[in-house]
Amino acid sequence: MQFRSYDKLKVFNIVARHGSFASASGSLNLTKGAVSHQIRLLENELGFSLFHRLPRGIELTNAGQDLLISSQSAFESIESKIQEMRRMGSRTLTIGLTTYFASRWLSPRLMDFMRLHPEIRLSIQPMIDLLSHKNEGIDLTIRWGTGEWTDTEIEPLFPCPAWPSGNQQAYERVEEKGIESALESFTLLRDRDDSHAWSHWHAAAAIPYWKRADTLIIPDPNVRVQAVIDGQGIALNDDLIASEIQAGKLFRLSPIELKDYGYFLAYQAEAMTNPDVKAFVDWLRRIA
Numbered sequence: 001m002q003f004r005s006y007d008k009l010k011v012f013n014i015v016a017r018h019g020s021f022a023s024a025s026g027s028l029n030l031t032k033g034a035v036s037h038q039i040r041l042l043e044n045e046l047g048f049s050l051f052h053r054l055p056r057g058i059e060l061t062n063a064g065q066d067l068l069i070s071s072q073s074a075f076e077s078i079e080s081k082i083q084e085m086r087r088m089g090s091r092t093l094t095i096g097l098t099t100y101f102a103s104r105w106l107s108p109r110l111m112d113f114m115r116l117h118p119e120i121r122l123s124i125q126p127m128i129d130l131l132s133h134k135n136e137g138i139d140l141t142i143r144w145g146t147g148e149w150t151d152t153e154i155e156p157l158f159p160c161p162a163w164p165s166g167n168q169q170a171y172e173r174v175e176e177k178g179i180e181s182a183l184e185s186f187t188l189l190r191d192r193d194d195s196h197a198w199s200h201w202h203a204a205a206a207i208p209y210w211k212r213a214d215t216l217i218i219p220d221p222n223v224r225v226q227a228v229i230d231g232q233g234i235a236l237n238d239d240l241i242a243s244e245i246q247a248g249k250l251f252r253l254s255p256i257e258l259k260d261y262g263y264f265l266a267y268q269a270e271a272m273t274n275p276d277v278k279a280f281v282d283w284l285r286r287i288a
Contacts, residue, residue, distance in 0.1 A: 008042040009071055012050060015039060016068045020057050093276045094123040096130060096141040100221035101263065104240040106142075113283050120276045128219045130266070139277050141266045144221075144238075145197075152266045155281075158288040159262035162197065164253040165241060166234040171251035179254045180207050187233030188215045189224050197236050197258065205256040225250070 011028060018024040021035045028035060043050055050064035060068060097106065102124055114122070130143045131151070147154050166174070166186070174182045188198050202209035216233055218224040228235050229249050236258070237250070244250040265284065271277045 003045070005042055005045055008038050008045075010075070011035065011038045012042055012064075013068065013071055013075060015051075015058075016060060016064070092121045092123050093274075093280055094125050094137055094139050095280070096125045096127045096138040098128070098130070098144075098221050099126045100225070100240065101142055101144070102126065103222070104243075105263075109287055112287070113280065116283065117276075117279055120279065122280075139267065139271055139274065140280065143264050143266050144261070145264065146260045147262075147264045149264075149266065153269050153272075155265040155267075157263040157265050157284060159259070160238040160240065161257035161259050162201070162236040162238050162261045163255075163257040164201065164234050165228055165237040165245075165250050166253050167229055167231050167249070168251060169231060170228075170234055171253060174253045179205070182253075183207065188212065189218055189227055189233040189235035190215055191217070191219050191221065191224065193217055197261070200258055201236060201256065204258060205254065 011024075014027055015021060015024040015035060018027065021032045021039070025032045025035045030038075039050060046067075048063045049061050050067065051058040052061055106124075110122070125138060127138075127141070130141045131149070142157065143149070143154075144160075147156060164179070170182070170186060173185065176182075190198060198215075199209045216227070218227055218235075224235050225237065225241060225244065227233065228237070229244065234253060238261070241250055245252065265281060267277065267281075272281070
């Protein structure tokens with residue numbers, strides 16, 4: 001006959017742990033008589049006694065001792081598995097980055113991480129302002145720049161120098177006038193008002209730089225790429241626009257580049273105590 005009284009078996013485990021019906025009744029929120037009745041029903045179903053009833057308490061029989069060992073192990077295994085499944089269901093690693101970097105570099109590689117770590121649920125959070133991730137539930141951000149940030153832990157991911165890019169008309173103008181003269185007629189596109197990337201590039205190119213009114217701030221790098229294609233100005237881009245270069249939609253306007261620029265991992269120090277964050281960072285280090 002198939003055993004079905006697992007609820008009574010749990011009562012048995014609690015009684016055995018307490019060593020008396022009276023003590024177990026408080027944990028079970030039952031009367032002493034009700035606990036005793038549950039055990040008696042279980043014994044009847046099993047066909048053997050679990051306890052010796054003594055004048056001053058109860059004592060496990062040999063059969064009861066054997067059943068306790070087996071059932072305790074089974075219950076502990078079940079509870080452990082439930083906790084593991086709960087952890088797996090709630091483990092979400094949130095990565096903050098631009099759609100530009102996600103689509104052009106990270107996304108094609110993500111299946112490798114998912115294959116290696118099926119237990120980690122990954123959430124890619126598109127962000128424009130990667131400098132304000134502390135209170136947004138972001139475990140890790142991937143930033144572009146020189147790495148000179150003091151608000152968080154910074155680790156180089158890979159260098160990716162930046163250089164001026166423009167559409168075909170901008171390229172032809174540079175070919176005709178030279179980069180220094182042509183620059184005066186271009187609107188400079190940038191990601192934020194306090195960005196120093198263009199001034200850094202001018203210094204690298206030994207071209208005088210002055211703060212210009214004809215600048216256009218476009219925080220989203222993918223939108224900025226499209227703006228350059230549409231002829232709204234020129235921007236500093238990197239090798240992640242290789243497909244647009246190959247398609248003849250964008251052109252490199254100068255061999256001068258910002259060699260210190262690239263992509264960096266940014267995270268709070270305590271984030272590395274999270275094994276999921278560490279697993280993702282280790283994977284990034286390997287593939288980068």
